[in-house]
Amino acid sequence: MMSSEEAKVVVPRNFRLLEELERGDKGIGDGTVSYGMDDADDDDDIYMQSWTATILGPHNGTAYEGKIFQLKLFCGKEYPESPPIVRFHTRINMPCVNPETRVVEPSLFPMLANWRREYTMEDILVNLKKEMMTSHNRKLAQPPEGTEEARPDPKGPAKCCVM
Numbered sequence: 001m002m003s004s005e006e007a008k009v010v011v012p013r014n015f016r017l018l019e020e021l022e023r024g025d026k027g028i029g030d031g032t033v034s035y036g037m038d039d040a041d042d043d044d045d046i047y048m049q050s051w052t053a054t055i056l057g058p059h060n061g062t063a064y065e066g067k068i069f070q071l072k073l074f075c076g077k078e079y080p081e082s083p084p085i086v087r088f089h090t091r092i093n094m095p096c097v098n099p100e101t102r103v104v105e106p107s108l109f110p111m112l113a114n115w116r117r118e119y120t121m122e123d124i125l126v127n128l129k130k131e132m133m134t135s136h137n138r139k140l141a142q143p144p145e146g147t148e149e150a151r152p153d154p155k156g157p158a159k160c161c162v163m
Contacts, residue, residue, distance in 0.1 A: 014048065018048075020035075020121055020122070021037060021048070028125075032058070032129065033055050035073070035121050036051065036052060036053075048075065049074055049075050051084070051121060054071070055071065055128060055132075058132050060133070061138070062137075063138065063139055070088070070090045071088050071125070073085070073086050073124070081117055083111075083112045085103065086104040087104070091143035093143060104128070
C-alpha cells in the first residue's frame with residue numbers, strides 16, 4: 001500500500017511551465033489578462049524563465065479603467081516551489097507595488113507571501129487585477145499615460161523613458 005506521500009505526483013518544472021504556456025496561449029477567462037514567453041528577451045531561454053503579461057485595467061469606475069498594464073514575470077529555477085518575481089513595466093500606483101522598482105512586493109501581496117506550488121502565473125495576474133478592484137485601491141490616483149518604461153536591455157540596466 002502506498003502512503004499519501006508516495007501517491008502525490010510532482011510535475012517537473014518544465015512540464016508545468018509548458019502547461020502554463022499552453023494555457024496562456026489559449027487565452028484566459030474574459031481576455032482581460034494574458035501572458036506568454038518573452039520572445040524578445042532571450043531566444044536561448046531553455047529554462048523558460050522570462051515571461052510577459054498584460055492586464056487590462058478593470059472597469060466599473062476604477063482608476064485603472066482604460067489602461068493597459070504590461071508586466072514581466074521571472075520564474076527562477078526554483079519555480080514553482082518559489083514564486084516568480086513580478087514587475088510592472090507600466091507605472092502603477094498600488095500599495096503592493098514598489099514605486100521605484102515596480103516590483104510586486106511579496107510581503108505586501110498575500111498570494112506571493114503565502115506562495116503554494118499549486119499557484120500559477122495566471123493566478124497571480126487574476127489576483128493583481130482583483131487587487132485593483134478592492135475598495136482601498138480602486139480610486140488611487142494613477143501616473144499619467146506615457147510613463148511606461150522602454151524595453152530594458154537584457155545586457156545592461158533598465159532604461160526609463162519618461163515623457
